[in-house]
Amino acid sequence: MNKSKLHFKLPQLGPAILVTAAFIGPGTVITASLAGANFGYALLWAILFSVLATIILQEMTARLGIVTGKGLGENIRANLKHPLLRALSILMVVSALIIGNAAYQGGNISGASLGLSALAGDLAISSQSINNQSINFWPLIIGSIAFFLLWRGSFKLVEKSLMVLVGLMSVAFLVTFLLTRPDIGALFSGLLLPVFPEGATLTIIALIGTTVVPYNLFLHAASVSQEWKHPEDLGKARKDLFIAIPVGGLISIAIVSTAAAAFFGKQIQLSSAADLAPALEPLFGEWAKVFMALGLFAAGISSAITAPLASAYALSGILNLNNQLNSLPFRIVWIVILLVGVTIASAGYRPVTVIWFAQVANGILLPIVCIFLLWLMNQPILKEHRNGTIQNILGFIVLAVTLVLSARSLMSAFGLL
Numbered sequence: 001m002n003k004s005k006l007h008f009k010l011p012q013l014g015p016a017i018l019v020t021a022a023f024i025g026p027g028t029v030i031t032a033s034l035a036g037a038n039f040g041y042a043l044l045w046a047i048l049f050s051v052l053a054t055i056i057l058q059e060m061t062a063r064l065g066i067v068t069g070k071g072l073g074e075n076i077r078a079n080l081k082h083p084l085l086r087a088l089s090i091l092m093v094v095s096a097l098i099i100g101n102a103a104y105q106g107g108n109i110s111g112a113s114l115g116l117s118a119l120a121g122d123l124a125i126s127s128q129s130i131n132n133q134s135i136n137f138w139p140l141i142i143g144s145i146a147f148f149l150l151w152r153g154s155f156k157l158v159e160k161s162l163m164v165l166v167g168l169m170s171v172a173f174l175v176t177f178l179l180t181r182p183d184i185g186a187l188f189s190g191l192l193l194p195v196f197p198e199g200a201t202l203t204i205i206a207l208i209g210t211t212v213v214p215y216n217l218f219l220h221a222a223s224v225s226q227e228w229k230h231p232e233d234l235g236k237a238r239k240d241l242f243i244a245i246p247v248g249g250l251i252s253i254a255i256v257s258t259a260a261a262a263f264f265g266k267q268i269q270l271s272s273a274a275d276l277a278p279a280l281e282p283l284f285g286e287w288a289k290v291f292m293a294l295g296l297f298a299a300g301i302s303s304a305i306t307a308p309l310a311s312a313y314a315l316s317g318i319l320n321l322n323n324q325l326n327s328l329p330f331r332i333v334w335i336v337i338l339l340v341g342v343t344i345a346s347a348g349y350r351p352v353t354v355i356w357f358a359q360v361a362n363g364i365l366l367p368i369v370c371i372f373l374l375w376l377m378n379q380p381i382l383k384e385h386r387n388g389t390i391q392n393i394l395g396f397i398v399l400a401v402t403l404v405l406s407a408r409s410l411m412s413a414f415g416l417l
Contacts, residue, residue: 039264056394056400113142
């Protein structure tokens with residue numbers, strides 16, 4: 001009897017796991033690590049806000065996907081009636097999605113490669129190109145794993161694989177958190193009392209920007225429309241969100257706290273996530289290094305699967321293509337994103353350059369998608385499931401924050417801050 005109940009409940013913990021797997025990527029690990037190393041526990045409140053904002057927006061996409069049976073991209077295309085406005089919107093969304101997700105994919109695969117490299121120690125898997133530039137072959141391994149899972153064309157396989165990876169991330173980062181013995185009092189103070197330390201503005205923006213991402217809105221709306229078919233299932237979708245998204249928040253909190261305990265106020269420099277795993281070993285023992293490297297690998301490969309998937313769902317919807325996982329147009333989109341990501345990671349392009357492109361794309365797309373989403377959530381197509389007053393107020397608060405976030409991100413990317 002218990003086994004039967006467990007089997008019935010497992011599918012309910014699906015689509016939101018994709019969201020968690022997508023936003024807990026190497027970018028989040030890097031940002032959270034630097035936040036903890038540079039500002040201690042002071043910026044944990046920004047993660048709490050990010051989790052709440054993500055739940056607010058993703059709950060709207062869940063309602064949209066279940067009630068209409070369509071993804072966000074399909075709904076934008078179907079409900080924008082003015083030809084010029086629709087064409088401009090489609091062009092802008094498609095451009096930002098391709099540039100942004102390709103850049104993020106390079107970072108995802110690079111991050112997973114760093115984790116594998118740290119676990120492998122002195123085992124180097126590299127070659128030499130014609131111009132004597134070292135080519136790292138870890139990204140090819142990561143890309144092959146992602147390719148295999150996506151090519152199988154099984155949503156359930158992808159979903160269950162990501163459940164395993166999110167579970168692995170959770171264990172790895174939470175064990176590392178316990179091994180570093182953080183200051184629990186300072187942790188709760190940073191979580192509940194918003195402060196703005198000098199020089200922390202861009203880090204706060206980055207913490208929010210790595211959690212509230214536009215690609216997840218497309219991914220979630222499309223995936224819930226496949227998982228659940230009736231408005232009566234909205235309760236299941238909300239339960240799914242309220243479990244999966246806070247798990248991602250706990251992982252981010254664990255990473256910030258680990259870096260704060262290990263590096264804040266100490267004469268140890270942390271310049272990137274690549275420095276985190278080996279730097280933990282002399283301070284807290286070999287296991288801290290192993291678990292952190294394992295978490296970085298899981299974060300990278302889970303996001304390396306979801307980024308191409310999100311691109312394929314978004315572009316298939318907004319361009320009116322077949323959005324089945326085994327259809328040719330759907331596969332072409334994710335294969336292109338995956339190949340670009342592997343190429344970027346293998347060629348060793350500077351992460352700063354990759355992040356710059358992703359930052360610009362995210363800065364342009366995030367508020368636009370939020371505006372589209374809020375507009376759609378008040379349309380007659382949702383009938384009695386349209387946004388209420390409280391939902392609109394919360395949505396517009398998140399939109400205001402995304403506008404500020406985007407403006408500051410773009411100014412930073414172009415050197416104006």
